[in-house]
Each structure stands twice: as C-alpha cells, then as structure tokens.
Amino acid sequence: MGTSGASGTLRLYAAVVAGGFRRYATYRSATAAGVFTNTVFGFIVAYTYMALWDERPGLGGYDEAQALTYVWIGQALAQALSMFNAGFAVDMVARIRNGDIAVDLYRPVDLQLWWLASDLGRAGFQLFSRGVVPLTVGALCFPLALPGDPVVWLEFLVAVALAVVVSFAIRYVLALAAFWLIDGTGVLQFGGVVGMFFTGLLLPLNAMPGALGDLARVLPWAALLQMPADILLGARSGADGLLRAYAFQAGWAVVLLAAGRLLQSSATRKVVLQGG
Amino acid sequence: MTQDFTENFIDVEGVEKVFDVRRRAGLLRRERHQVRAVDSLTFSVPRGEMVGYIGPNGAGKSTTIKMLTGILTPSAGRLRVAGIEPSRERTRLARRIGVVFGQRTTLWWDLPLIDSYRLMHRMYRIPDARYRENLDRCVELLELGGLLETPVRQLSLGQRMRGDIAAALLHDPEVLYLDEPTIGLDIVSKAKVRGFLRDLNAERGTTVLLTTHDLTDIEQLCRRVMVIDHGRPMYDGELSGLHAFGDGERTLVVDLERELPPVQVESARVVKVEGPRQWLAFPAAQSAAPLVARIAAAYPLVDLSVREPDIEAVIARMYARAPSPERPGEAGAPVGR
Numbered sequence: 001m002g003t004s005g006a007s008g009t010l011r012l013y014a015a016v017v018a019g020g021f022r023r024y025a026t027y028r029s030a031t032a033a034g035v036f037t038n039t040v041f042g043f044i045v046a047y048t049y050m051a052l053w054d055e056r057p058g059l060g061g062y063d064e065a066q067a068l069t070y071v072w073i074g075q076a077l078a079q080a081l082s083m084f085n086a087g088f089a090v091d092m093v094a095r096i097r098n099g100d101i102a103v104d105l106y107r108p109v110d111l112q113l114w115w116l117a118s119d120l121g122r123a124g125f126q127l128f129s130r131g132v133v134p135l136t137v138g139a140l141c142f143p144l145a146l147p148g149d150p151v152v153w154l155e156f157l158v159a160v161a162l163a164v165v166v167s168f169a170i171r172y173v174l175a176l177a178a179f180w181l182i183d184g185t186g187v188l189q190f191g192g193v194v195g196m197f198f199t200g201l202l203l204p205l206n207a208m209p210g211a212l213g214d215l216a217r218v219l220p221w222a223a224l225l226q227m228p229a230d231i232l233l234g235a236r237s238g239a240d241g242l243l244r245a246y247a248f249q250a251g252w253a254v255v256l257l258a259a260g261r262l263l264q265s266s267a268t269r270k271v272v273l274q275g276g
Numbered sequence: 277m278t279q280d281f282t283e284n285f286i287d288v289e290g291v292e293k294v295f296d297v298r299r300r301a302g303l304l305r306r307e308r309h310q311v312r313a314v315d316s317l318t319f320s321v322p323r324g325e326m327v328g329y330i331g332p333n334g335a336g337k338s339t340t341i342k343m344l345t346g347i348l349t350p351s352a353g354r355l356r357v358a359g360i361e362p363s364r365e366r367t368r369l370a371r372r373i374g375v376v377f378g379q380r381t382t383l384w385w386d387l388p389l390i391d392s393y394r395l396m397h398r399m400y401r402i403p404d405a406r407y408r409e410n411l412d413r414c415v416e417l418l419e420l421g422g423l424l425e426t427p428v429r430q431l432s433l434g435q436r437m438r439g440d441i442a443a444a445l446l447h448d449p450e451v452l453y454l455d456e457p458t459i460g461l462d463i464v465s466k467a468k469v470r471g472f473l474r475d476l477n478a479e480r481g482t483t484v485l486l487t488t489h490d491l492t493d494i495e496q497l498c499r500r501v502m503v504i505d506h507g508r509p510m511y512d513g514e515l516s517g518l519h520a521f522g523d524g525e526r527t528l529v530v531d532l533e534r535e536l537p538p539v540q541v542e543s544a545r546v547v548k549v550e551g552p553r554q555w556l557a558f559p560a561a562q563s564a565a566p567l568v569a570r571i572a573a574a575y576p577l578v579d580l581s582v583r584e585p586d587i588e589a590v591i592a593r594m595y596a597r598a599p600s601p602e603r604p605g606e607a608g609a610p611v612g613r
Contacts (some may be wrong), residue, residue, distance in 0.1 A: 012398040018396060023386045027429065103382050105347045108370035109399060269349070 012109065013117040020121020024129075031129050034079060034221045038134045042075040045202075046142055060207030065145040066233050067204070072138030072200050076131035077160065080123045081167045081224050083201050086188040088168075089175035090117045093184035096175070105268065112257070112264055116168055123164040147232060155242060159228040162249035166223040169256030170195065176260065179267035199224045206230075220256060223249040284320035285451060285483050286344065291317045293339050293507075313339040315507040317353070323450070324481040326473075328494035328515070331504040332595050337487045340504070341453050344485070345375060357468050358450060371400055372450030376440050378456035382430040389439050390424040393446060401448035407446060414442035417472050420473030434465030441469065445476070451478075451483040458490050470496050491588055505595055518590050527583040528556045528564060533576035552578075560584075 024031070046068055052065045062070065078084055086093075092115060095101040104111060117191065138144060147153065174191040178184025198221035205216045205226045216222060227245045230236045236245045293314040299307045314336040321327050331337050342348040343355060345371055346362030355362060360369045375382075381393040397407045418438040423431060431439060437457065444452060454473070458466045474497055476482050486498060494501055496517060501518060503511040507515050511518060530542065531553050538546035544558040544567055558567055564582050571577055 008398070012395075012401075015395050015398045019384055019387060019391060022391070026386050100380050101345060102342065103375075103377065103380050105366070106345055106370060106373075106375045107382075107399060108367045134390045224609070268347070 007096070012114060016114060016117035017121040017124070019082070020118035021125045022121075023118075024122050024125045029181050035133045038075045038078060038130055039137050042072055042134050042138055044055075045071045045074070046138070060204050061235070062204065062206065062233070063144050063145075068138070068142045069144040069146060069176055069233060070204050070229050072135050072144060073232060074225055075138070076135040077127070077163070077225060077228065078201060079130040079165055080127040080160070081199075082123075082171065083167075083196060083199050083224070084192075086171055086174070088115055088122065089171040089188055090185075092172075092175040093178040093188060096178040096184065112172060112260055115172060116165070116257075119168045120164060122269055123167075127160065145233060147234065152232065152234070152237075156228055156232040157232050159245060159249065162253060163224045163228055163248060165253045166220055166256065167262055169253055170220055172260040173256060173263060176263040176267050195221055198222070200226050204229070204276075220252040223252050285323040285325075285358060286319075286321040286485070287354075287356045288317055288319050288340075288344075289354040291340075291343065291355050293336075293348065293380075294344060294351045313507050314343070314350075314504075317504070317507070317509055319502060319509065319512055320465065321483060321485065323483055324477070325478045325500065326484040326498050328498035328501040329485055329487045329504070329590065330489070330491070330494065330501060331510075333542045335504045336507040337504060338455065339507075341375075341455060341485070341487065344453065345369070345373060370493060371447065374444035374447070374451050374452040376437075376444045376452070376454050376457055378437065378454075378459035381428070381436060381440055382443050383436065383439055385428050388425045388427055389420065389431070392428065392439075392443055393424075396443055396446045402447050406448070408468065411450065412448045414445060417475070418442050419468070434461050434468075437461060437465070437469065438472075441472065449481075449482065451485065454484065454486045454488075456488055456490075457486070458488065458493055466490075466492075466544075491591070503591065503594060510594055524591075525557045526560045526564070528558060528567060528571075529578040529581045529583060530554050530556065530571060530575075530577060533578055536575065539571060539575060541567065541574070 012099070049067045049071055050064065053059060053062070053067050057063070059067070074083075082088075092101075095104065104114065107114075139146060171188075171191070174186060174187050177187045181187065198205075198216050198219050200206075200208075200216070205211075205213065205222055208216050217226070227236075227249055231242065231245060238241055291314060292312065295311045295313055295440075297309055297311050299309070304403055317340065329337055329340070333531065339348065343350050344357055344362060346364075346366035349363040352417075358372055360372075362369050383389065384395065393411055396402070402410070410505060415424070418441060420435075420438060420442060423435055423439065441457065457473070458469055461469065462555065470493065473484065473486075477484055477497075484497075486493060488494060499514055501511070501513070501515045502509060503518075526545070530539070532539075533552065535552050536554075538549055539555070543562065544556040546554050547557045548555040556567075558564070560571060568577075568580060571580075
C-alpha cells in the first residue's frame with residue numbers, strides 16, 4: 001500500500017461521507033416535512049422569546065433581534081446537530097442489539113471513523129436542506145441581526161463543522177453503552193433530554209442564571225449551538241475570541257472522540273456480540 | 277514462521293470459547309455462570325476446499341465463524357487463518373476474507389446496489405481494472421444487471437442475497453464464510469446461489485466454509501462435512517461417511533390389506549403407522565429379504581419399499597444422542613422426524 005495508503009483511506013471515507021449525504025437525500029418528503037416542522041417550531045419559540053425579552057430586555061446580553069436570530073439559528077442547526085434525536089446513534093444501537101454490528105466489524109475499516117464519516121455526510125445534507133429554509137423564513141418574518149460580512153459566515157460554518165464533530169462524539173459514547181446494556185435506547189433518550197437542555201435550544205446558555213449557567217457553558221453541549229451562534233452574532237469577534245471558541249469546541253471533540261475510541265476497543269474486545 | 281500452515285489455510289487447534297453469562301436470580305442477586313459455546317474444537321481446511329459446517333441452533337457454528345474472522349477472541353487454543361491470528365490482526369485479515377450472512381446485509385439499505393459496490397471498491401482498495409472485471413463477472417453470473425440502480429430496500433430477499441454475495445467477492449477473498457446463504461430463498465434462487473458457489477470454488481479455488489440448516493446445500497456443494505453440537509465436534513469427514521455413522525438404520529415401508537395393529541416381527545420395530553401403511557426401522561447392515569419374508573408369511577402384504585437412511589435422519593439422531601449439559605431440552609431434542 002505504502003504511499004497510496006493515506007489517499008486510499010481518504011477516498012474511502014470520502015465515499016462514506018457522500019453515501020451518508022445521499023442516503024438522506026433519497027427521502028424528499030421526509031425532508032420537506034422536517035423543514036416545515038423546524039419552521040413552525042421556530043415561530044413558536046420566536047414568539048415566546050419576544051414575550052420574554054419584552055419582560056427582561058437584554059437577557060443574556062442579547063437584544064431582541066439577537067435573541068430572535070439565536071432562535072432561528074437554533075432551528076437551522078437543530079437537525080444537522082441532531083438536537084432533537086440521536087440520529088445515527090439510533091441506527092448504531094439497533095445494530096448492536098440485533099447483532100448487525102458484526103457485519104461492520106468484518107470490514108477492514110475503523111468503526112468510529114466509519115460512523116463519523118457517515119454522520120458528517122448526513123449533517124452536510126441536513127445543514128443545507130433543513131437549515132437554509134427555516135433561517136430564510138425567519139429572516140423574512142422577523143427583524144434578525146444577521147451579519148453582512150461573508151467572513152463572519154465562514155467563521156460561523158467552521159464552528160458548525162466543529163459542532164457536528166462534538167455532537168457525533170457525544171452520541172458515539174452514548175451509543176457504545178449499548179454494548180453493555182443490551183438496551184441502549186434508554187441511554188439515548190436520557191442523553192437527548194439532557195442534551196436538548198444543555199445545548200441551549202430552549203433557552204440560550206448565556207441567559208441561564210448562576211451556577212447552572214456556569215456549568216452549562218463549560219459542558220460539551222455548549223460547543224453545539226452557543227458557540228456558532230455567538231460567532232454569528234459577533235459576540236466572539238476578534239482573533240482571540242474566535243480562537244477560544246474554536247479551541248473550546250476542538251478540545252471537547254478530541255476528549256470525547258478519545259473516550260469513544262477507548263470505549264470502542266474495550267467493547268469490541270470484551271463484550272459478547274448479540275445474536276447469532 | 278508460518279511454514280507449517282502453508283498446507284492448511286484454516287487451522288484450528290483445541291479452541292475453546294467460554295462466555296460469562298449473568299442471570300437475574302432474584303430481586304437484586306445476579307447469578308454468574310459460564311457457557312461453553314465451543315469446546316476443544318480442532319480442524320483444518322486446506323486451501324481451495326469447500327466444507328459444510330452444520331449443527332443445531334446454538335451448537336457453536338456462528339461463534340466459530342466469529343473467532344475465524346477475529347471479532348471474538350478464543351478463550352483457549354490456537355487459531356490461524358492464512359497464517360494470521362485473526363483476533364490480533366482483524367483488519368489485516370479482513371482484506372483477505374469474505375463473509376456473507378443470510379440474515380444480515382452488508383449493503384447500504386437506502387441506496388442503489390451499485391453504491392455499495394463502489395464503497396467496497398474503496399474499502400478494499402481494489403485496483404480499478406480488477407474491480408470492473410469482478411463486478412462484471414458477478415453481475416453476469418448472479419443476474420444483477422437490472423438491479424444495480426435499485427435501492428437495496430426494494431430488492432427481494434433472493435436478489436438481496438445475490439447482491440450480498442457479490443459484495444463479498446469483489447476483492448477476491450481467499451476464503452469465503454457463508455452463514456446460511458440460502459435461508460428463506462425459493463428453489464430457483466437457491467439453485468442459482470449454489471451454482472454460483474460451485475463455480476467460484478472450482479474456477480477460483482476460493483476456500484469456502486458453509487454453515488447451513490439446509491442439507492441440500494451441503495449435498496450439492498461439499499464433499500466434506502463437519503458436524504458440531506454443544507460446542508463439540510461430532511463428525512468430520514466425507515459426506516457419504518455420515519450415512520454409515522451412527523446407527524445407520526434403514527426403513528421398510530409396508531402396505532397391508534387393511535388397518536392392523538403394529539406389525540410384530542423380529543429385528544425390526546414399527547416407527548410409524550398411517551392407515552394400512554406401516555414404517556419399520558431395521559439395522560442398515562442387515563439384509564431386508566428375510567425380514568420381508570417373515571412379514572409376508574404372517575401378514576396380508578400388498579406392497580413394500582425399502583428406504584435408505586437419509587442424511588437428515590442420521591444427523592437428527594446424532595444431535596439427539598449428544599448429552600446436553602447446559603441446555604437440557606433445547607438443542608438436544610430430535611429435529612424433525
């Protein structure tokens with residue numbers, strides 16, 4: 001293999017990314033229904049926020065336009081970052097439970113990279129299919145504080161990419177629990193509820209009070225929505241603020257991916273694969 | 277260093293696999309006990325051989341395959357495939373083996389069949405020309421031509437199975453593990469799959485280990501068969517030898533003039549009565565002539581036929597006779613008849 005090794009590996013995982021993208025692209029009506037849901041949900045949360053910021057102007061350091069922008073960014077990213085559901089982890093837990101994971105293990109590939117690549121493809125599709133429309137509708141119907149500078153948008157997209165990896169890494173760790181628990185869906189549900197709260201999809205982490213807010217802002221879920229939103233809203237402008245946001249995201253990505261890798265090797269070594 | 281394995285492609289020596297099983301034995305108490313899925317298993321398969329591997333459910337067949345592919349580590353013993361210790365170098369070995377499960381799929385469920393093959397192309401780093409050639413060959417022989425653009429979820433079971441077999445062969449594996457490749461298939465699909473496997477083995481010399489409950493698979497494909505039960509090997513040899521193995525009983529079917537109580541005759545016993553027809557079992561080594569004469573003398577005999585012991589019955593008896601220390605009443609029960 002020698003020199004062709006690295007490029008071969010790259011081509012393989014690129015093919016997996018592309019497959020993950022196309023896999024979701026085949027379900028057009030599901031995508032349309034999802035876009036509709038995100039948009040409706042956006043309206044509900046937007047009106048709730050308007051009432052809240054009316055009462056408490058400047059909550060979390062946001063003015064009303066920024067708060068509304070936060071809502072629509074949240075709706076645009078919700079699916080790409082799997083904030084409502086566990087995404088690939090549901091598939092993976094099912095494969096662990098019914099023994100299909102054995103098929104994955106027969107392949108000359110790394111299990112974690114395989115699932116990561118496939119989840120990146122999915123996220124890529126959902127970022128565009130389920131992200132652009134809700135954000136556009138939001139911008140047309142509400143006074144949003146969106147930046148005009150394309151560089152800021154680029155910085156935002158980098159943060160989103162890092163967020164996708166962190167989101168994957170969290171769910172990968174949760175899914176691996178199924179190797180020990182037989183039924184991993186409970187773990188995923190628990191992770192989903194905790195994640196939804198600490199992601200800040202319901203209330204921005206900036207607006208969470210006291211010790212709870214302090215805690216929420218250092219947990220890995222803060223890397224998902226709060227960081228990209230902060231960057232888009234200009235709260236992290238300047239090279240220093242930006243780098244610290246990226247470092248926070250990348251740090252959690254590395255820690256959680258390493259944890260997943262550790263769990264993976266002990267899972268594949270020790271635990272009985274289910275089913276014949 | 278792998279000199280002694282050049283003859284045998286697969287080498288299994290005294291392999292055991294013990295699982296720790298925890299069972300709830302009360303409100304909080306959990307009992308731990310050990311299940312010996314495979315026990316002192318020894319066999320070897322030379323390159324290019326096609327071997328049938330059979331046994332009842334829970335006998336240890338899948339556990340054996342999992343150890344041969346390296347996703348389970350043996351608890352004891354020594355195991356080599358192509359000179360490689362599978363559990364230590366699972367990924368390296370994976371490039372040289374193909375695995376097909378009748379009940380699972382390696383194909384990308386939501387995407388057209390061809391997408392899965394393109395992925396295999398990248399996954400196994402198959403040279404482009406080789407990939408094209410192998411794909412064309414599989415498409416032709418497995419009749420996949422019209423299906424390449426069809427999403428896998430829309431394929432029938434037989435189509436999917438053929439699709440899975442093709443996926444396992446694109447990288448020219450030296451050994452192919454097949455776990456129930458004909459399960460659930462209709463007669464025509466079964467024949468197609470068997471024909472393809474026979475040609476593959478003959479033309480490419482691919483070593484094949486075939487696990488199945490369908491003994492016709494074995495009869496049509498394998499000269500050699502291994503029988504395992506309760507994790508222990510029970511028979512390893514030519515398929516024809518199985519007939520002689522065990523009690524080797526033949527069956528005499530007699531049609532009487534009318535319904536009668538079971539025939540009473542020396543050296544044979546009635547195993548079944550259906551109206552005027554009765555089935556008698558007698559030792560295979562014994563001649564049927566004196567038996568027929570005795571029955572004809574004492575009963576109103578209309579017609580008769582002698583049936584050779586069929587392989588299924590031999591195996592059923594073999595399973596039934598084995599002691600079953602761990603799972604009484606489950607796997608030890610006679611199969612079928």
